[in-house]
Amino acid sequence: MNTDKIIKRDKKYVLHTYARSPIVIERGSGMTAWDADGKSYLDFTSGIGVNALGYADPQWAAAVAEQAAQLQHTSNLYYTAPCTKLARKLCKLTGMDKVFFGNSGAEANEGAIKCARKYSVTTYGPGRSKVISLVNSFHGRTLATLTATGQDVFHHDFGPFPENFGYVPANDLEALRQALIPGDVCAVMMELVQGEGGVVALDADYVHDVAALCAEKDILLIVDEVQTGVGRTGTFLASQHFALQPDIVTLAKGLGGGLPIGAVLMKEKVADTMGPGSHGSTFGGNPVVCAGGCAVIDRMDDAFFDNINACAARLREGLEKIPQVEAVTGLGLMVGIALKGGRKASEVRTLCEHHGLLVLTAKDRIRLLPPLILTPEDVDTAVQILAEVLAELPADDQTGA
Structure with missing residues (x-):
C-alpha cells in the first residue's frame, strides 16, 4: 500500500492522540529509514530514544527471533532464563540489587512510586507518602505519573489526580528543603536531564x-532514567556522570532495542519491603523482550561508549558553529538545540524531513536522540542538513540571525 492509503486507513481506525508527520516508515537498517514511497531518511530520533542499536540490528534480531521460536511468553508464576539473565546484567552494571520488569517508562515510574510508598509505610507507618518531583519534569501519562509530571500543560482535562504529589523548581535546593519540612515526603523523583522539558541537564552541585x-x-531518591539510561548520555546510566547511587532507578526506551520494556532497579532496603502480591505485570520480564535487552547490553563495551562520547562531542561542536543556533543543551547523545530569531522547532522538523533527516522537538527546541551506533560521517551529514535548513528558514523576529 502507498502512503496515502495507509494514512487514510490510520485516520479512519486509529485514535488520533499523536500529531504525526505525513510519513509512513516501511523499513529500516542501521541509521537509515525508508518510507513507503522509497525515500530514505537519516534517523536522529531512534524512535524517541528506543532503537539504541538502530534499525534491524542483525545480532539483536537474531536473538529476538531465536527466543521467539523457543518460548514467546509464560506468566510470572514461572522462571525464565532471559529474565534472570537481563536482571543480573542490569544489577552488575548499575550497582543496584533487584529489578522489577514491566512494559514501559510510565509503568516503571508507577512501580517506583509504589516501591517508595511501600518502603515508607513499612519503615515509618502511614502518613509519609508524598512524592516530590521537579517543575518541568516528565514522568509518564498514566494518572500517577502524569501527576508526578511537573508541567501543567499535560494536566488539562484529566483530573481529579491522585493525592500526595508536590513540585519544586529544578536547581533550587532551598525550595526542596522547605517542601520537606512537614515530614510527609517519602521520595524525591527527578530526571538528571529533563527531556520533554527542553533537554536541560540539572546542575551537578544541586544533584x-x-x-x-x-x-x-x-x-x-528516585532517578527517572527512562530516556537518559542505557548509554544515551555516554555512560550506562546518567547517574554515573554525577557519581550518584540512587535508591531507585527507572529504565525503559533503549533497553529493549525496539521492543517494549520497563525496569525498576532498587537497592536492597527497598526490595526487602516488596513481597509476593505487592506488585505485578502480566507481560513483565517477557522472554523475547529480555533476550532483546540482553543483546543491547552485550554490545555496550568500552569501544561502544568511546564512540558515543566522540560522536556526541563532534555533534555539539558542529551544531555550535551554525549561526542560527543559540545554544546546545543536554548530555551525551541527548541533545537540545535552542534557536535564534524566533524560529519554530516544528517548522525546522518539517523542513528536515523534506531534506531526509528525522529530528524531534521538545518545547521550543530541536531534540536529537540518534541511535547509539552512529558514525562521525552520520554526525557531519546531520549537521550539514540542519545548517542548510536553518539557513533557508527566515527568522520570525528582528533580533536573531
Missing part, C-alpha cells in the same frame, strides 16, 4: 545536595 539531603532524612 549532590539533593542526594545528601535525602540520605540525611531517609527519603528515597
Whole structure:
C-alpha cells in the first residue's frame, strides 16, 4: 500500500492522540529509514530514544527471533532464563540489587512510586507518602505519573489526580528543603536531564545536595532514567556522570532495542519491603523482550561508549558553529538545540524531513536522540542538513540571525 492509503486507513481506525508527520516508515537498517514511497531518511530520533542499536540490528534480531521460536511468553508464576539473565546484567552494571520488569517508562515510574510508598509505610507507618518531583519534569501519562509530571500543560482535562504529589523548581535546593519540612515526603523523583522539558541537564552541585539531603532524612531518591539510561548520555546510566547511587532507578526506551520494556532497579532496603502480591505485570520480564535487552547490553563495551562520547562531542561542536543556533543543551547523545530569531522547532522538523533527516522537538527546541551506533560521517551529514535548513528558514523576529 502507498502512503496515502495507509494514512487514510490510520485516520479512519486509529485514535488520533499523536500529531504525526505525513510519513509512513516501511523499513529500516542501521541509521537509515525508508518510507513507503522509497525515500530514505537519516534517523536522529531512534524512535524517541528506543532503537539504541538502530534499525534491524542483525545480532539483536537474531536473538529476538531465536527466543521467539523457543518460548514467546509464560506468566510470572514461572522462571525464565532471559529474565534472570537481563536482571543480573542490569544489577552488575548499575550497582543496584533487584529489578522489577514491566512494559514501559510510565509503568516503571508507577512501580517506583509504589516501591517508595511501600518502603515508607513499612519503615515509618502511614502518613509519609508524598512524592516530590521537579517543575518541568516528565514522568509518564498514566494518572500517577502524569501527576508526578511537573508541567501543567499535560494536566488539562484529566483530573481529579491522585493525592500526595508536590513540585519544586529544578536547581533550587532551598525550595526542596522547605517542601520537606512537614515530614510527609517519602521520595524525591527527578530526571538528571529533563527531556520533554527542553533537554536541560540539572546542575551537578544541586544533584549532590539533593542526594545528601535525602540520605540525611531517609527519603528515597528516585532517578527517572527512562530516556537518559542505557548509554544515551555516554555512560550506562546518567547517574554515573554525577557519581550518584540512587535508591531507585527507572529504565525503559533503549533497553529493549525496539521492543517494549520497563525496569525498576532498587537497592536492597527497598526490595526487602516488596513481597509476593505487592506488585505485578502480566507481560513483565517477557522472554523475547529480555533476550532483546540482553543483546543491547552485550554490545555496550568500552569501544561502544568511546564512540558515543566522540560522536556526541563532534555533534555539539558542529551544531555550535551554525549561526542560527543559540545554544546546545543536554548530555551525551541527548541533545537540545535552542534557536535564534524566533524560529519554530516544528517548522525546522518539517523542513528536515523534506531534506531526509528525522529530528524531534521538545518545547521550543530541536531534540536529537540518534541511535547509539552512529558514525562521525552520520554526525557531519546531520549537521550539514540542519545548517542548510536553518539557513533557508527566515527568522520570525528582528533580533536573531
